[in-house]
Amino acid sequence: MGRRTYASESAEALRRNIGISAHIDSGKTTLTERILFYTGRINAIHEVRGKDGVGAKMDSMELEREKGITIQSAATYCRWKESDINIIDTPGHVDFTIEVERALRVLDGAVLVLCSVGGVQSQSITVDRQMRRYNVPRLCFVNKCDRAGANPWKVLAQARDKLKLNAAAVQIPIGLEDEHEGVVDLVRMQSVVFSGENGQTLTVGEIPANLKELADEKRKVLIECVSEVDEELGDLFLMGEEPTTEQLLAAIRRATIANTFSPLFMGSAYKNRGVQLLLDGVVDYLPAPSEVQNVALDLKNEEAPVVLSNDPSKPLVSLAFKLEEGKFGQLTYLRVYQGQIDKGMTIVNTSTGKKLKVPRLVRMHSDDMEDVNSAPNGDIVALFGVECKSGDTFTDGSVNYAMTSMKVPDPVMSLAVSPKSKAESGNFSKALQRFQKEDPTFRVHMDEESGQTIISGMGELHLDIYVERMRREYKVDCEVGQPRVNYREAITKRAEFDYLHKKQSGGQGQYGKVVGYIEPLENTTEVIFENGIIGNAIAPSFIQAVEKGFKEAALNGGLVGYPVEGIKIVLTDGASHAVDSSELAFKLAALAAFRQSFHNASPKLLEPIMKVDITVPSEFQGTVIGNINRRKGTINDSTAEGDDVIISSMVPLSQMFGYSTELRSMTQGKGEFTMEYGSHQAVTQDVQAELISTLGKVKN
Known part of the structure; x- marks a missing residue:
């Protein structure tokens, strides 16, 4: 394939659609700011939470600049050498996971930013999992090589062990911490030193004598890693031949696009080092849209x-x-x-x-x-x-x-909200309509019994941000009720139904009889209806009304009124009347039959269980684990990571309210956690009885 000859390639072949993803505070937005500067899209560099009051270009929301986090994925377009690059800067916080999902759905490649001090952190693992779901090839960029304690080789080892990536360095650093001034390019075997006020002067030269041995060793490792997954380079390697620069470039590109290899770059976005070479890597190794099958x-x-x-x-x-x-x-x-x-x-x-x-x-x-x-x-x-x-x-x-549709997770938490004054109700409705359109994980419904407006989302921060955006963007102050958990209901055994709906009050009556059974389904959350009638006991035109009635009934279970999941409804017999039967009669018969059989099927209440990853200094490990146990959580794993410990656990969402404040106080502000939905699981009998009594009162 050889080195890319730009003149012969079409504009489409030179286009790149990339995302920049990472753990919180790894430097994604800072890196994007540098990319925009070097590609000529902005004339000056501004920092996240910058003292100059301007803020990074990609954090355009006032709320983002204030909190120093990215909430919405921002899109931009730039040009590097001959290539057009569309970039989406995505949030790192798991509450905004849909923003990451949406970006990855439409991107052809990604840059995974890793901190040279923090290494592979909990959110890096989540982002990597999302990249795998959409089969997105990625480059790794080890950022912050200028920081005290920087160790890119530790980060590379973690990328191989924790993320299970076939990764190898395509560069080695020239100096680390306050001595970091550039990198050695292992593909072209030359050194690149960055100088000038904004690092725009690149001096290409010979590899420094003290790094020659390390460069030869790391280049061998690079060739070995690519040879394992690329046939052409593997053949050269087995014959003991040294590949040319063009052959190695082409092999890395093939392996990266096939998603069997991830090249690892190094630098410091904040100190303006290594970003131009990362842009070269985006063009050299990530796929053009034509190289991805859609x-x-x-x-x-x-x-x-x-x-x-x-x-x-x-x-x-x-x-x-x-x-x-x-x-x-x-x-x-x-x-x-x-x-x-x-x-x-x-x-x-x-x-x-x-x-x-x-x-x-x-x-x-x-x-x-x-x-x-x-x-x-x-x-x-x-x-x-x-x-x-x-x-x-x-x-x-x-x-x-x-x-093909994106994976949109179901919301797991709800709040009751209402505007403080009636004059704000128009803007309140407008804001909720807009937010629902923007974000598929944000849902709104009216509780018919209480008359309250209920908003649902992916966590406390997610809903807090929307309440805050209502105040800032729509000037609506909200009254916010207690957070509520979205439970589900299910059945545990088969139960029969035999119900006749009959009503006669002068004129045409109502008549519909349905016979059959309901049974639980394993490993699915669907509600499945099956027509098992042989013959025409119920006219085919009424079967649809029966299905509609059953599915409507399943939206409100008989325990507390939450949706029923994982259930199969089979209709085996019935009866209709030549005059009095109608679609309405059969729909009402199905509604009543469902209620009748649901209580005989040993129903149970299911609660959302969250996957919670907590990173804390090891001195606080015992306190944090004890707290998770008190919250009825299960510890799956705990792994030491330098001075820190990463604790993986499954905890009921109902027990996670206010956890961020408590974790901060337990760990002197040093602990952090990420939380994402795991599954709905049955609660114990005593908890079920308590919930039915308390939730029943709320619902009534």
Whole structure:
């Protein structure tokens, strides 16, 4: 394959869609700021929580600058040498996991940033798991090599052990901590030293004599790691031949795109070292859109998978992966997978069938934008004035495809919210509507019995941020109720039903009889209805009404009224009346039959169990484990990591309220934790009785 000859390659082959992901405080946003500076997109560098009051370009929300964290993934576009690069800077906090999921869904490659002091941390593992789910090839960048205690070789060992990556260094550092001034490129075997006020002067030269032996040794390790997964380089290696620079570059590229190898770069974004070489690595090793296979589902052919083409003359297929409320209305981020989108063309939303004209097409640069006339396959752009939901597919109307859906986790926590004054209720509704469209993990519903508005999300921080955004962006002060856990209900044994719904009050009556059974299903949360009637005891036209009645009944279980999951409903017999039977009669019969059999099926209450990873200095290990046990948690594992201990546990969500404050006080502010949904599991009998008594009162 050889070194890339840019002149002969198409614009599409030179495009890169990349994400920058990492644990909190590993330097993602700082790295993106440097990338924008070196590619000429910004004229000056600003810092996260900067003293100059400007803040990093990609943290455009006031709340992000204040807290020093990234909440929404920001998109930008830049050009490096001959390549167009779309970059999405993603949040590191697990409460905003949908932002990471959405970014990875539409990206072709990623940069995993690791701290040279902190190494592979709990959130690095979560982000790596998400990259694997979408099969995203990645480069690793060991940042903060200028920090005291920096040890990139320890980080490389952790990437191999903890993340199970086939990783090897493509660089070695020239000096560490306050002596860090550049790197040795192991592929081209040359040194690169960064100087000048912003590190823009690169001096390429011979490898320093004191590093020559280490460079030879690490280059051998690099060749061995790539040879294990690349046949061409493996053949050269077995014959004992030394690969040329071009052969090694090509082999690393093939292995990275195949997701069997991860090259590891080094540097310090804050001190402006190593970022330009990382950009070279993005172009050299990460795939172009044409090198990634994308699959759509053909809605006209029972959702049969269709491999999309890289030919721009083919019909348009694109995915709306993120929505934002901009100054000029809804802003819809779109990834073009096939064909080309042009300003003024007519596109069709395949989930609603609605046609619309593309009014304005822009490239995003965080919260700034540039108008463009068209975008070919592989590009990421944004549209204005388009009504749609996150995850909708747009085509040119000649095909009816849907892109495979993103994994959207169910919300696990709820709060009751209401505006403090009636005058704010209009803005309150507007804010909730917008947030639901933007974020599929944020749900809103009205509790019919209490009349309260309930918001649900992925955790305390997630919901707190939305309440705070309502106050800042919509000037709505909210009354916030106690957090509530989203329980589920299930059955543990089979139960029969035989129910006749009969009503006669002059004129046409109601008549519908249903007979059958319900039984629990293992390893699924679905509600499945099966028509087992042989013959026409119930007219086929009424079967749909029976199914509708049962599925509606399953939305409110008989214990406390939470949705029922993992249940199969089988209809075996029934009876209908020539005059009095109707769809309504059979729906009501099914509703009542479900309630009748549910109580005989030994129902149980299920609660969400969270996977909680806690990182604390080892001196606090005993205190933290004792606290998790008191919270009815189960310790799965604890591993020593230098002076720290990482404790992995499963804890009921109901026991996790206020944990962040308690962890801080237990560990003198040194502990941190990440929490994500694991599964719903049955509560014990005594807890069930207590919950039925307390939740029953709340529901009534």
